[in-house]
Amino acid sequence: NAGVTQTPKFQVLKTGQSMTLQCAQDMNHEYMSWYRQDPGMGLRLIHYSVGAGITDQGEVPNGYNVSRSTTEDFPLRLLSAAPSQTSVYFCASSPPVGGTASVQFFGPGTRLTVL
């Protein structure tokens, strides 16, 4: 099993550009999430999904879109990149236990810089 994979590993964008961060998992986990990690801010939840076709907002959703058409994939779209979106982005998947989130399996991260 590859676990959770993310592409690209690094990306530099100009302000106003759009892009999609890819995330895939091969563990058949129902739950998937996107986090951003900034110094002194911990892991902040952007969007999450509890199954194909179901997504919801997390703590910091503005400027990001998600969709979940399959169990395996959960792409994160930046609509119009801003310097405030410079961060490290992590995708995670989780097998729910009784409808509750459990252990998170994280991908290796995408380091994004917006100029």
Added chain:
Amino acid sequence: QQQVKQSPQSLIVQKGGIPIINCAYENTAFDYFPWYQQFPGKGPALLIAIRPDVSEKKEGRFTISFNKSAKQFSLHIMDSQPGDSATYFCAATGGGYQKVTFGIGTKLQVIP
């Protein structure tokens, strides 16, 4: 209600010391408390987890202590090594909650 407060934010200990990281939660519905370890340039990975029906759990040199009445839990690293230098996150979930709430993280440095 959903917060998990973690302290300290940074910690420096000498090799062999016992760093302790503390977390406190508010939501009494939480029933799963994992700790994650993150090395530079990598994603966080599950280190150890506890449920509130036990007061302590050990896995190797890592121990979680859990105080349900105080709504606090802590991570102890026995005989710490330079290879333990990493960022540690506590977390909490449960009660049908579909998200995991993370603490802010503690950057640990173990000096040889």
